[in-house]
Amino acid sequence: MDLSNYLLLKPELSLLAVFSLLMLYDLFASDKAKKYYFPIACTLFLVHTVVCFFFQDAGSSFAGMYVTGTAQITIKCILNIGVFIIFLQANEWLSKPESVLKRGEFFLLTLLTLMGMYLMISSGNFLLFYIGLETASLPIAALVAFDKFFHHSAEAGAKFIFNAIFSSAITIFGLSFVYGACGTLYYTDLTTSISASPLIIMGMIFLLSGLCFKISLVPFHLWAADTYQGAPTNVTLYLSTISKGAAVFALMVILYTVFPILAEIWKQMFWLLILLTITIGNLFAIRQKNMKRFLAFSSISQAGYIMLSAFTGTAQGMGATMYYIFVYIFSNAAAFGVISAIENKTGKVNMTDYNGLYKTNPKLSLAMMIAMFSLGGIPPTAGFFSKLFVFMAAMEQGQVVIVFLALLNTVISLYYYLLVVKAMFITPNNTPIETVQTDKYLKTSLVISLAGIVVIGLISCFYEYISTTGFGIIKIG
Amino acid sequence: MGELITSFLSGGPIPMFAYLIVSTLMFFIGVYGFLSRKNMLMVLISIELMLNAADINFAVFNRYLYPEQHEGLFFALFAIGIAAAETAVAIAIIINIYRNVKSIYIDENITEMKN
Numbered sequence: 001m002d003l004s005n006y007l008l009l010k011p012e013l014s015l016l017a018v019f020s021l022l023m024l025y026d027l028f029a030s031d032k033a034k035k036y037y038f039p040i041a042c043t044l045f046l047v048h049t050v051v052c053f054f055f056q057d058a059g060s061s062f063a064g065m066y067v068t069g070t071a072q073i074t075i076k077c078i079l080n081i082g083v084f085i086i087f088l089q090a091n092e093w094l095s096k097p098e099s100v101l102k103r104g105e106f107f108l109l110t111l112l113t114l115m116g117m118y119l120m121i122s123s124g125n126f127l128l129f130y131i132g133l134e135t136a137s138l139p140i141a142a143l144v145a146f147d148k149f150f151h152h153s154a155e156a157g158a159k160f161i162f163n164a165i166f167s168s169a170i171t172i173f174g175l176s177f178v179y180g181a182c183g184t185l186y187y188t189d190l191t192t193s194i195s196a197s198p199l200i201i202m203g204m205i206f207l208l209s210g211l212c213f214k215i216s217l218v219p220f221h222l223w224a225a226d227t228y229q230g231a232p233t234n235v236t237l238y239l240s241t242i243s244k245g246a247a248v249f250a251l252m253v254i255l256y257t258v259f260p261i262l263a264e265i266w267k268q269m270f271w272l273l274i275l276l277t278i279t280i281g282n283l284f285a286i287r288q289k290n291m292k293r294f295l296a297f298s299s300i301s302q303a304g305y306i307m308l309s310a311f312t313g314t315a316q317g318m319g320a321t322m323y324y325i326f327v328y329i330f331s332n333a334a335a336f337g338v339i340s341a342i343e344n345k346t347g348k349v350n351m352t353d354y355n356g357l358y359k360t361n362p363k364l365s366l367a368m369m370i371a372m373f374s375l376g377g378i379p380p381t382a383g384f385f386s387k388l389f390v391f392m393a394a395m396e397q398g399q400v401v402i403v404f405l406a407l408l409n410t411v412i413s414l415y416y417y418l419l420v421v422k423a424m425f426i427t428p429n430n431t432p433i434e435t436v437q438t439d440k441y442l443k444t445s446l447v448i449s450l451a452g453i454v455v456i457g458l459i460s461c462f463y464e465y466i467s468t469t470g471f472g473i474i475k476i477g
Numbered sequence: 478m479g480e481l482i483t484s485f486l487s488g489g490p491i492p493m494f495a496y497l498i499v500s501t502l503m504f505f506i507g508v509y510g511f512l513s514r515k516n517m518l519m520v521l522i523s524i525e526l527m528l529n530a531a532d533i534n535f536a537v538f539n540r541y542l543y544p545e546q547h548e549g550l551f552f553a554l555f556a557i558g559i560a561a562a563e564t565a566v567a568i569a570i571i572i573n574i575y576r577n578v579k580s581i582y583i584d585e586n587i588t589e590m591k592n
Contacts, residue, residue, distance in 0.1 A: 126552075127548075127551065127552050127555060130552070130555070130556070130559070131555060131559070134559045134562070134563070138562060138563060138566050141566050141567075141570065142566060142569075145569075145570050145573055148573060149577075151574075151577045151578065151589070152589065152590060154570060154573040154574045154577055155574065155587050155588075155589060155590065156590070157570045157573070158517065158567075158570050158571065158574055158587065161563070161566055161567045161570055162511075162517075162520060162521075162524070162567065164563075165524045165528070165560075165563045165567065166511055166524055166527070168528075168563075169504075169507070169524055169527035169528045169530075169531060170527070172528070172531040172535075172552075172556055173504055173527065173530060173531040173534065175531070175552075176531050176534035176535050176538065176549075177534070179535060179538055179539075179548070179549055179552070180534065180538035180542060183542060183543045183546075183548075184548065185548055185552065225590075226590045229590050230590055293590075
């Protein structure tokens with residue numbers, strides 16, 4: 001047995017080590033030692049996050065089954081940072097008496113889905129991609145239905161799992177036609193043997209629409225709002241950022257390494273989907289009263305912006321996509337951090353509950369305001385720069401009409417993001433939510449995400465680094 | 478169709494498209510069941526039909542078009558295993574719903590969250 005194949009899998013092995021250590025600790029530690037479970041989990045994962053930066057290998061192993069390069073490593077690091085912020089936010093919710101027994105499961109399931117996303121990102125064969133996709137989506141279903149005694153959580157879990165299986169069935173049905181026409185499942189072999197025959201085009205459409213379910217582009221978005229609303233807040237954050245980012249990256253890899261010959265067909269299809277996604281996501285977000293549901297529709301329209309640059313096909317577009325995902329993780333983490341801080345203490349999640357929040361919780365209101373500015377794209381925050389790079393990448397390709405329509409949508413989105421700010425700062429309210437005390441981990445996570453929102457935009461080395469690694473993705477093919 | 482029947486009656490090999498007809502029918506029956514059934518277990522069965530249709534496709538394409546390799550068969554094996562895991566998770570969630578509302582029908586109990 002040749003063990004040298006495993007040398008490229010360092011990020012996966014490191015994550016697996018964290019996973020095993022935490023599982024053993026959860027199983028065998030005494031009740032007294034379990035008090036330190038959370039700090040230990042965070043420290044181990046932080047070590048993994050830092051170590052991942054240094055695994056800059058490129059190449060492929062297991063006969064091309066597993067492919068890695070600078071782009072893959074970068075996106076894995078971005079996801080790691082996001083998951084670390086989510087872990088910090090989760091402590092307050094997990095320390096509640098009804099969920100403290102299940103604390104171990106939350107970490108293990110989250111790490112398991114992250115493992116699936118790693119495999120999905122660096123797959124070089126559709127078999128590994130499918131296994132990664134399922135490893136990423138099954139534990140999420142368990143996480144969504146995590147609150148056993150809260151009916152909405154189970155309802156959201158059912159909606160998620162049925163849609164996940166349905167979409168993966170469509171995916172592999174399409175894949176079977178691609179296999180029938182080409183006789184291989186390796187990305188590199190498929191690139192050369194794919195032609196524009198009707199069978200392959202049909203297979204591709206099935207495959208891509210299955211994947212669009214995961215990213216929740218518009219005709220396939222109906223599960224997203226219900227699932228996001230019913231899931232525990234930290235899981236919603238995980239779903240809307242980490243899971244979406246990984247799926248977009250995997251879709252990008254498939255489109256550019258497997259189906260570059262059919263680019264004319266899928267590009268037209270996706271321009272239409274992107275426009276629909278941005279517009280419908282925005283219009284539905286306006287009429288939402290529940291904060292989590294509101295952010296669900298906002299994340300649907302943000303997915304449209306992420307895809308907008310992904311389909312330019314240039315290295316600049318790749319860089320812009322990854323940068324957008326990076327910024328989006330921080331902005332959403334700040335918004336959900338505030339929501340979960342208030343929900344943990346008071347159980348209120350409606351927008352009207354936020355009226356006059358500024359009087360009692362000035363710091364939380366400020367954090368929420370910066371997050372909303374960043375999601376809407378107001379200049380000093382990073383959200384402005386990420387939108388700018390996305391539009392620049394699309395303009396380079398001459399997509400003037402689409403960029404214009406997307407810009408119009410940005411104006412609409414500003415309206416509803418500012419509705420939240422208005423509720424907190426302007427709308428008078430005699431009985432605002434009482435002052436909320438958050439624990440130190442949640443505070444740390446808010447500080448990290450706010451620092452991220454400000455610093456990533458103003459200091460250009462982040463974008464430069466990400467955009468240079470974006471070239472890696474084209475080299476795969 | 479005539480070719481299929483004569484080949485079947487004379488004991489000859491079954492042509493590939495006969496299998497593909499079966500798998501396509503299974504897939505779309507599954508889609509119909511997923512969209513129309515009210516019992517969650519029936520929805521789950523419909524999704525299983527769709528997954529199995531894809532597995533049949535993989536096995537048939539492999540056997541008839543590329544008999545020298547095993548890639549499609551392996552994919553079908555993995556897909557069967559994953560489908561079993563999916564079913565297990567889905568049934569666990571259905572049981573959870575049953576405990577909460579004493580019903581597994583897709584009715585007003587399971588559509589509380591709306592726009």
